[in-house]
Structures are given as structure tokens and as C-alpha cells.
Amino acid sequence: MNIRIAFLQLMPGSDLEENLSIGKKACIEAKEKGADISLFPEMWSDGYYLPQDETELKKLAIRKDSEFINEFRALAAELEMAIGITFLEEHDPAPLNSVIFFDRTGTEILHYSKVQICAFADEKVLCGGDDFYVADLDFGRGAVKIGSMICFDREFPESARILMLKGAELILAPNACPMEINRLSALRARAYENMLAVATCNYPRGHPDCNGRSTLFDGVPWLRGEPGTRDMCVFEAPGDSGIYVADLNLDQLRTHRSNDIMGDKYRRPETYSILSDPNVRGIIDGEFVH
Secondary structure (H helix, E strand, O other): OEEEEEEEEOOOOOOHHHHHHHHHHHHHHHHHOOOOEEEOOOOHHHOOOOOOOHHHHHHHOEOOOOHHHHHHHHHHHHHOOEEEEEEEEOOOOOOEEEEEEEOOOOOEEEEEEOOOOOOOOHHHHOOOOOOOOEEEEEOOOOEEEEEEOOHHHHHOHHHHHHHHHOOOOEEEEEOOOOOOHHHHHHHHHHHHHHOOEEEEEOOOEOEOOOOOOOEEEOOOOOOOOOOOOOOOEEEEOOOOOEEEEEEEEHHHHHHHHHHOOOOOOOOOHHHOHHHHOOOOOEEEOOEEEO
């Protein structure tokens, strides 16, 4: 059984209304290409534009029950296709970097806000989310457990590990940064070590600090009974703007998860207490800080 994922690797427009129009047309095209779910790049509502002025920033933020979001809710039901729509979310004291997933009936099944915000850069004006969530996505021919992480979340092994422990089989990851070998390697590692798939949708080349290369890592580094290893990257988009689709073989992934040794199989959480100790800071200026 496959699930077909559409990566909406598109240039945004100049305002919310234009992004709504571009986004809706893209979802319709994705459906025509047979997609079960369409995924937008990070913060589609304003094209990942983050003014540092608080007043200007808050003017761009929208509510999760805004007309913009509800248009995609209705479209998911109309197309009978799941949609993951990203947006700058209204929140006090500062906005959130969020994604909402609607299933093929238009029902909200997951609402996630980026936990690991880039507080060293423009995202310092945002608040971070407070948890990672998993939901069942019924796509008609079957169901899959999905979770989400957004861009910089990828750099923290804990993000994907928590989602795996909560049952995720597929992580859908909106993105807005240059996807070069090291960031792609991080995605590969998250898929490999957790025996899950990671689908990442980026902005295309031409958007500031982005280069396309949306990817699907299927989480299966080898097939039982077959010699050698295989490339888990089953799809990589070029840099150009476009609507790209890729299939994830869920049966193959589930067989691997049942038979192999990664994920939760041989963890020893009793030895990991340092990971949740907020007083441990690690190495700073060459010194271990505790």
C-alpha cells in the first residue's frame, strides 16, 4: 500500500490573498496528480517573511480559524485530499510558526507549532511550541500515523525520536532553508535511526536562502532477505518551482519496522536521564557546563 505525497515547492505571492490563490490552485493540481496529501513549505501564509518590528509582525499573524485556514479546510473536503497548511499563527505574547493538517473530510487532525525556533536569527521574534503530536491520517485506501517537525526541528534528534515513540510512521516537515548535504544527512539520520519516513517540502530556488530539493526518505535502509543496502532517499526534487509527487511504500516500511533493530527495539532509557536535565548545558567555550 502506497501513500502519494505532493510537495508544493512554490514561490509565494506578495500577500495573504495571493498565497491563498496560489495555494488552492496548487492543491487542485496535486489532486489531479493523484496525491493523497499536499504539503506546503514553512509559513506559507506570508512566504516565511518575518519582520522584526512587533507591530508589523503581529499584523501578519492569523488565527487558526481564520478565513485563510478555513479555505484549505473546505478544499481538503472538496478534493477528498489531506492538506498540510503552514502559517504564522496569532499568539500571545508572540506569534507561532505553525502547521495544521486536515484530512480528506476537512477534519483537523493535527495542529503543531515549531518547537525549536531559530532564536539566533529572525525567528527570535516568535514563541516556540511546547510539544510534538501524532495523529491518524485516513487517506481512503488505508491509514498512517503522522507527525510533524518544522525546519530547525530536524537538527535535534529528540524531535523525531519523540514522534517515533508516540507512534509516528511518517513525519511531514515544512521547510525554509538551503537543503545541502549536511541538512539532507540529518533528515536521512532521523529516518534511519527511528525507522520512519520523513517528507520535507522546501521553497524553490529564488526564494531567499532556499534552493528547493524537497525530499522523501522512506526509512528503509535494507530489504529483508536481499543483500546490500539501499538509498532511503526515494525522491529529491530539483531546485525549480513545481508541484512534485512521490509515493511512500507503507507496507515495505511496516515490514522493516517489524523486523529490524532500530527505533525503540533496544533503547535503554534508564541511562538517558541527562537528556532531560535542564541544568546540563553541554560544551560551551570548550568546557562542560552542568
